[in-house]
Amino acid sequence: MTVSLWQDTAAWPGEVEHRHEVADIAIVGGGIVGSLLALLLGQAGKSVVVLEANQLASGASGRNAGHCIGGMRQNYHRFIERHGHAEAKAARRHLIESRDWVWELCKQLDVPCERNGSRYLAIDEREAADLRRSAEALMADGEDVEWHDSDPWERGFPGMLYQRGDMGLQPYLLATRVMAASGALVIENSEVRAIEQRGDRVILRSKRATIECAQVVLATNAYSRNLHPYFRDKVFPIRAQAYATAPSDTRLIDTPTGTEDGFEYFRQLPDGRFLIGGYRDRFIDEEVGYGDETTPHLQAGLESWVAARFPEVASLEITHRWAGIMGFTNDGLPLVGQLPDVPRVYFAVGFNGGGMSMGPATVRRTAEYVLSGAHPGLLHVDRLPG
8 A cells, every 4th residue: 555745744633642662573464474473472582563554364364264274285296396305394294283383372262263174175087186196195294184086075076185183263363362462562553654774773664653673574465565665576466255154054064175276265164154265266367456345256156156066055145245365476385584675674475375374384484583593494585586
């Protein structure tokens, strides 16, 4: 979001007085990544201030399907082909550990969740062959997954990968309750307008506060390119749309489920509400940018997809339709690093629609990087060409 001279140099009558705060670390962004960073950095003894442009979890963290899955966006065997077996195994271990961390946080903070595993369905024989290869590679590495040559609902899906330990959760409550537990000072409705490094200090100037600190972490995902030009060729805003129905006595599905190369993903809540997102591959060009409105034709496509495969829930009243903006990268992996011109400003961005799964894993590496300089491995931005 751009800011005019007039907006930046005037305040609406009655606005809260501009604050001046000093902290060890400032985090920009109050979604799940910013919340988990605040928790870990606070536990390390750092004083933390969080600046959020809107309200906590108002972006993708409060608008996703609530799937927390110990897997990469790429199938496991493809990850091995692209990045090597050792890196794939290390990334997998980190994801599983982080998923278990989220489970513990949900229990500690009373966040609604179900840990029934996840299902990934093949939409056709091509995807079934690809998923089977991924399952075989995972099982060869001792991972707790199963391959089935059919689906549990007998709807014509030619294969299914089941993974134990995965979960569905209430993502907005997770992000906000983690932030509350972090002890960080949170300033909402205060988008950052300027970043300046002065020696060993960084000055952040935002709508409602000026922060002086030793380090900054940007947890701004899709909105990173609006904050600094460094991200313009690295993080791209992509819209996802979803809908949810009224409760129902009919519950077919008790796991987070995906299909069609990840372009359809759905679950049913314990009260029978059916939630589905996706279908954007039919409207790729339209689903680029920052507009978070829903579109009738994509929503109608989602409804027709459900009616063809799960007619039992297709007749339920749709009570909520929404959209959220995801941050995508060119290679499907998050980016961790430091701004070249402001090296005391770190970042963890670009979660490719998998913030609830890849976010916690990335946060752990980012916190270690900020605190001790430990290199974040494959997630570091230095993997990119140039």
